Amino acid sequence: MAKTATQGKRKITINPVTRVEGHGKVTLHLDDAGHIEQARFHIIEFRGFERFVQGRFYWEAPTIVQRLCGICPVSHHLAASKAMDVIVGADKITPTAEKMRRLMHYGQTFQSHAMHFYHLCSPDLLFGFDAPVEKRNVIAVIEAAPETATHAVLMRKYGQEIIKATCGKKVHGTGSIPGGMNKNLSIEERDVFLKDIDTMLEWSVEALNLCKKITLEKKDFLLAFGAFDSNHVGIVREDGCLDLYDGKLRAKAADGAIIFDQVAPADYLDYIAEEVRPWSYMKFPFIRSLGKEKGWYRVGPLARINICDYIDTPIAEKERQEFMALGGGKPINASMAYHWARMIELVHSAEKIKELLNDSDLQGDKLVTSGKRRNRGVAWIEAPRGTLFHHYEVNDRDQITLANLIVSTTNNNEAMNRVVQVVAKQYLEGKEITEGLLNHIEVGIRAYDPCLSCATHALGQMRLHVQLVGADGAVLDEKYRG
Amino acid sequence: MSKDAVTFTIDGVEVKAKPDQTIMEAADAAGIYIPRLCYHKDLLPGGHCRVCTVRVNGRPANACTFPVNSGIVVENDTEELKALRRDIIEMLFVEGNHYCPSCEASGKCELQAMAYRLELLTPQMPYAWPKRELDATHPDVYLDRDRCILCGRCVRASVQLDGKRVFGFENRGAQKRIAVDSATGMGDTDLSAKDRAASICPTGCLTIKRQGYLTPVGKRPYDKVPIGSDIEKKQAAG
Numbered sequence: 269m270a271k272t273a274t275q276g277k278r279k280i281t282i283n284p285v286t287r288v289e290g291h292g293k294v295t296l297h298l299d300d301a302g303h304i305e306q307a308r309f310h311i312i313e314f315r316g317f318e319r320f321v322q323g324r325f326y327w328e329a330p331t332i333v334q335r336l337c338g339i340c341p342v343s344h345h346l347a348a349s350k351a352m353d354v355i356v357g358a359d360k361i362t363p364t365a366e367k368m369r370r371l372m373h374y375g376q377t378f379q380s381h382a383m384h385f386y387h388l389c390s391p392d393l394l395f396g397f398d399a400p401v402e403k404r405n406v407i408a409v410i411e412a413a414p415e416t417a418t419h420a421v422l423m424r425k426y427g428q429e430i431i432k433a434t435c436g437k438k439v440h441g442t443g444s445i446p447g448g449m450n451k452n453l454s455i456e457e458r459d460v461f462l463k464d465i466d467t468m469l470e471w472s473v474e475a476l477n478l479c480k481k482i483t484l485e486k487k488d489f490l491l492a493f494g495a496f497d498s499n500h501v502g503i504v505r506e507d508g509c510l511d512l513y514d515g516k517l518r519a520k521a522a523d524g525a526i527i528f529d530q531v532a533p534a535d536y537l538d539y540i541a542e543e544v545r546p547w548s549y550m551k552f553p554f555i556r557s558l559g560k561e562k563g564w565y566r567v568g569p570l571a572r573i574n575i576c577d578y579i580d581t582p583i584a585e586k587e588r589q590e591f592m593a594l595g596g597g598k599p600i601n602a603s604m605a606y607h608w609a610r611m612i613e614l615v616h617s618a619e620k621i622k623e624l625l626n627d628s629d630l631q632g633d634k635l636v637t638s639g640k641r642r643n644r645g646v647a648w649i650e651a652p653r654g655t656l657f658h659h660y661e662v663n664d665r666d667q668i669t670l671a672n673l674i675v676s677t678t679n680n681n682e683a684m685n686r687v688v689q690v691v692a693k694q695y696l697e698g699k700e701i702t703e704g705l706l707n708h709i710e711v712g713i714r715a716y717d718p719c720l721s722c723a724t725h726a727l728g729q730m731r732l733h734v735q736l737v738g739a740d741g742a743v744l745d746e747k748y749r750g
Numbered sequence: 751m752s753k754d755a756v757t758f759t760i761d762g763v764e765v766k767a768k769p770d771q772t773i774m775e776a777a778d779a780a781g782i783y784i785p786r787l788c789y790h791k792d793l794l795p796g797g798h799c800r801v802c803t804v805r806v807n808g809r810p811a812n813a814c815t816f817p818v819n820s821g822i823v824v825e826n827d828t829e830e831l832k833a834l835r836r837d838i839i840e841m842l843f844v845e846g847n848h849y850c851p852s853c854e855a856s857g858k859c860e861l862q863a864m865a866y867r868l869e870l871l872t873p874q875m876p877y878a879w880p881k882r883e884l885d886a887t888h889p890d891v892y893l894d895r896d897r898c899i900l901c902g903r904c905v906r907a908s909v910q911l912d913g914k915r916v917f918g919f920e921n922r923g924a925q926k927r928i929a930v931d932s933a934t935g936m937g938d939t940d941l942s943a944k945d946r947a948a949s950i951c952p953t954g955c956l957t958i959k960r961q962g963y964l965t966p967v968g969k970r971p972y973d974k975v976p977i978g979s980d981i982e983k984k985q986a987a988g
Contacts, residue, residue, distance in 0.1 A: 323884060325892065327962040332852040436967025440851065443966060451966040636964075665886040666959055 276300060280701060285309075285710050287388045287405075289339045289719040290677075294688055294709055302698045307689040309681075309713060311550040318671045326355050326645075326662045327446050333658070333673070334440055339719050341440050342376035342431055343651035343676075347658040350514070350647030352446035354534075355662050357639025364632030365448035370513050371624045372434035372443065373649070377512055378468070378617040379427025380652035381569075381610050384717045385475055386420030389607060392711045393482050398704025416478075419471045426461075426468050430621065433457045448636035455631060462625050469583075469618040476587060476611035483608050491594075493694070494603035494687040494712035497522035498564065499555060500571035501679065502655055503648055506530065508577030510588075510616065512650040519555055519565065520575045524598040527555060533646040536657055542674065552681050553674055564682035567654025568716060569609035574599035579612075581619035587612045603687050606715040651676045653717050677718045687712035756820040760804075761827050773813040773824055774802060783978035784826050785835050785867065787842075787860055787952055788901035789814040793910055796902045799842075801835050801864065836868040843870075845878045845924075847896035848953075854962030855954030857970030861899060862953075863977035885930065887937030890959050891948050897955040898928050904956050907947035916941045928955070 277300060283293035290311075297306040317336045321329055330348040334341035346369055353361060361369075391404040394412065402408070410417040428438040433453060435441030443449055483490050499522065503515035517539065519527035531539050542551040543560050554563030565571070573592070579585040591608055594600055600609075624630065646659045654676030661670040677684075691712040696705050755766045760773075760782050767776030772795065777784050788799040795814040802813040805825040813826070825831065842861060850856050882895035900919070905928075908916040916939045920929040932938035941948060943958055951957065967973060 325886070325959065325962070327960060328852060328854060331854070331963060335852060441967055442963040445963050450964055665889075666892075667886050 277305075278302075280706070282706055282709060285713055287391075287710065288714055288717075289337075292713075292718070294713075296688075296692055296696065296709075304689070304692045304697050307685070307692040307709075308547065309684045309688045310548050311681075318673055321660075321668045321671045323667050325666050326352050326660065326668055327666075329660060329668060329671070330444055330446070331440075331442050333671075337719060338439055340376055340380050340652055342372055342435065343649055343656050344658070344673075345435070345441070345444055346373055346513075347647055347649045347651075347656050348660075349444035349446060350649065351645035351658045351660050353448075354645035354647060355642055355660065356446045357641055358447035358637045359639060360637070361448045362632065362634040362637055363629045364452055365635055365637075366513075367624055367627055367629050368434050368449045368452060369444055371453070371621065371630065372431055373513050374617040374620045374624070375427045375430025375434065377427075377652050378472075378614060378621065379424045379431070380717075381614040381617065382420055382423035382427065382472075382475065384652070385479065385607060385611060385614070386417065386423075388717070389714055392707070392714070393479075393607070397708050397711050398702070401703060401707075404707065416474075419474070423468060423471055423475075426464060430461060433461070445636065447638045450635065452632060452635065453630040458625055458630065461621070465618070465622045465625060469615070469622060472611075472615045472618040473583065476608075476615050479607050479611045483604065490604040491600075491602040493708075494691045494715065495601055496603075496686050496690050497601045498566045498683055498686070499527060499558070500574045500599055501555070501565045501567050502572040502575050503650055504576050510572060510576035510579045510584075512572075512613070512617075514649070517648070517655070518575050520599055522599060522601055524574075527557070533648055533657075534644070536646060536648070536659070540657075540674070542678075548681070550678050550681050551674075553679050554682070565679070566683045566716075567676055567679040568606060568652075569613050570600065570603075570606045571654065572650060573609040573612060579616055581616050581623070584612050584616035584619060587615060603683075603690075603712055603715045606717070610717070653677055653719055654679050675719075677716075680716050680718065684713055684716050684718060687715070756818050758818060758820060758822040758824060760824040767818040769818065771818050773804060773806070773811075773816050773818055776818050777813065777824075777826070778981050781982055782826065783981045784813045785864060785978065786814060787864060787899065788903060790903055790907075790950060792946070793903060793906045793950075796906060798900065798902050799838065801838050803831065803834060805831070832868060835864075836870050839865050839868055839870050840873050840875055842899045844873045844875045845880065846898065847880065847882065849896075853897070853954045854957065855897070857965070857967065857973050859954060859972075860952035860977060863972040866972070867976045867978065882927070885936045887935030888939075888941060888959075889937065890943035891936065891941060892957055892959055893928070893930065893936055894955055894957065895927060897953045899953055899955070900926060900928065901952060903950045903952060904928070904947045907950045908941075908945065911946040914940055914945065914947070916945070916947060 278298045280296040281293055284291045285294060293310050295308050295310065296304060299305050317333055321332055324332060329352060330345050333348050334345040337344060387406045390409050394409065395403050432438045435443035443451060499519055501519045503511065504518045505511040505515045517531040518529045521527055528539055539556055540553055541556045542553045544551055554560050555565060573588055579588050591612060644661050648655055648657050656676050657674035659672040660668055663669050688709055691709050695708045756769055757764060757766050760777055765776055765780045774784055774789060784802050784804060786802040788796045789802060797812045797815045803810050804813045806816060806822050850862055856862060885893040905917040908914045916931050918929050919926055921927055930936045930939050948956060948958060
């Protein structure tokens with residue numbers, strides 16, 4: 269690790285942030301006395317998909333835009349399909365199509381949440397934020413808890429197999445199309461999943477219990493770590509129930525007050541605006557009525573559990589109540605509470621998969637519907653990382669003329685910058701900066717499970733480069749990792 | 751086979767054919783697959799793509815246009831010809847803009863399927879990145895020239911099967927492109943989506959609108975079997 273200079277201003281760069289999806293970097297500016305002057309989370313990739321799809325045909329969008337990510341392409345595949353449902357006038361798709369899409373989506377959420385918790389975050393939670401770097405990885409988890417690690421791999425596999433059965437391929441399939449789906453679930457396919465669903469549910473509860481145990485054992489430390497108040501945004505069903513696939517937009521303030529509720533997708537621009545800042549490729553969305561300074565918000569598992577009134581699956585609902593009791597029923601504003609909320613959704617996804625597998629609508633043969641053709645389609649979905657907006661305009665020749673995607677990680681942009689600032693002030697200020705302390709910042713970012721490749725799209729350098737820069741701009745010390 | 755049938759060999763296998771057949775027709779009937787792209791059984795052969803190049807008595811010839819003759823020795827499935835065909839497919843890939851991952855023709859595209867069959871892993875030649883126009887003016891059919899391989903199937907089908915003249919070639923050499931019979935685009939031609947020309951394209955260039963991705967992955971023509979399997983099946987059955 270680089271040595272700390274005792275005199276002069278310094279700039280510290282963490283590049284890239286590791287164990288997140290995609291490539292980003294953190295810069296910290298310290299003054300002469302070692303106080304944090306500025307802390308920023310930069311997205312160093314560039315996304316071009318909003319431009320790539322211009323001129324392409326609307327039915328291509330679900331297949332093209334999902335390629336902006338290899339981690340959760342299903343979310344983009346479904347969000348684009350839902351927007352194209354509006355374009356083709358399919359105001360209500362068939363029960364078989366909707367349930368197939370939901371199964372795909374819960375399979376996606378299940379595998380994504382399991383992977384995030386076990387593969388990306390558990391090394392921090394199990395071994396400590398400043399554990400030796402050779403220990404803070406999934407290999408060490410496999411060595412320390414082989415059975416848990418096996419569960420992690422098999423849970424991810426189960427979710428990926430559901431995606432394949434509904435979408436055609438585990439990554440970048442074509443199952444969802446404008447107005448519905450191109451396949452149903454055969455009895456044979458269903459039975460394969462039914463055989464293991466009880467085990468998956470059991471392992472999900474184990475993961476939740478592990479996360480809960482770790483959090484409660486170090487409650488004072490973890491819930492204060494990188495904590496800050498924020499607004500929370502997500503979609504809920506009309507009755508306020510958590511719904512990861514469809515619903516209307518709701519925003520709650522840090523104290524639980526409703527800012528807006530039941531906003532329809534087509535009206536999103538009346539409520540959400542985006543700010544561009546020159547130092548990042550990623551935009552900064554905010555609630556229009558509150559303005560740029562106060563209107564930023566969190567999305568994702570924590571926001572979703574905070575804003576919903578209840579969950580319609582029994583185990584997850586019981587767990588939600590226990591979770592919300594932490595804040596006396598008011599929103600939880602702790603960054604590290606994301607993990608707990610994510611595990612509640614893991615359980616919810618498993619419960620939903622079980623419910624769907626027992627629904628004979630999945631074997632129906634009415635797959636596609638359409639109605640009056642439109643030129644504008646807006647839709648959203650709750651991707652594993654948060655609310656994902658897709659907005660398209662299509663001309664009379666069926667070509668896309670405009671695309672605006674506000675992806676989950678973009679919605680969390682300001683929140684991730686805040687966590688960097690808060691953690692830097694909490695743990696780095698005035699101290700000799702070690703690699704372990706820098707990992708604290710990454711731990712804060714990881715809580716949000718950012719998918720930087722979704723938020724932008726380009727190449728990055730897979731290495732860590734930390735520089736100490738003197739007030740005169742000279743590099744005092746530097747170190748590379750990877 | 752009538753008594754005036756001719757007999758010849760393809761890769762050492764004796765084949766009987768009618769005297770008016772081409773090598774391609776005789777091979778198909780015998781269940782021997784000769785790779786091809788511009789050839790279509792319902793059209794007169796064009797001889798454009800040269801993928802069906804075989805050696806006849808040691809000399810290169812188009813199987814789709816070369817007539818059978820008694821005693822000729824045809825080489826088809828050889829490493830040399832496979833490599834030459836692969837080169838042609840590679841050139842077709844790099845001189846167009848073929849984005850297979852999101853293309854709606856993926857899985858049923860004959861160019862893609864041929865690349866798989868000939869084991870073209872990744873192009874070694876530099877991409878040309880040509881700038882080509884997309885014609886979306888027709889209400890039911892689109893022409894995405896990025897995907898055009900100049901096979902001329904649509905040109906021939908329009909004339910020979912539809913009795914129209916919707917398509918043609920213009921310019922020469924590297925500038926050669928598929929053209930339509932209207933300065934304002936395909937929407938102002940008399941093309942109908944029901945025309946054979948509208949659905950005879952081997953790639954995703956000339957495509958019926960609003961049909962993309964209706965067939966799930968796994969059920970598309972070349973998801974599980976290589977191109978040419980239907981012809982080879984005849985031999986296996988026979």
